[in-house]
Amino acid sequence: MNETNSETRLDAIRPATLLLATDPGYRKPHPYEVRALLKVTNITASVAGKITGRPSRTVRKWTSETDSENYQAIPYSAWRLLLLETGLVTVTGGWASLNDAPDDVEGEA
Secondary structure: OOHHHHOOOHHHOOHHHHOOOOOOOOOOOOHHHHHHHHHHOOOOHHHHHHHHOOOHHHHHHHOOOOOOOOOOOOOHHHHHHHHHHHOOOEEEOOEEEOOOOOOOOOOOO
16 A cells, blocks of 8 residues: 555554554554544644643654654554544443444443
8 A cells, every 4th residue: 555645544544553452463553554543533743742641743753754763653552542532443341443342342231
């Protein structure tokens, strides 16, 4: 997938990045996935910083190319907060999904 063109679509975000960190299939997001999430949801670096408790400068480092001297990987906790705040994932009884947790998840009414 062309990273530049995909940054305006949510399908640029790999499903493995939406999993809980404890899931063996979880993969860390690439900078283009962070950029895609912010762009598609109209979240600025300033707003993302407020959501995650980080300065906007740090948020911009998360979106820098990996070969840039400014690059810094986004921490799982910050990534998860952004996913939750945008509604891309939900947590139901410990289950994280794309808003489609199975009906038989423990804790469901």
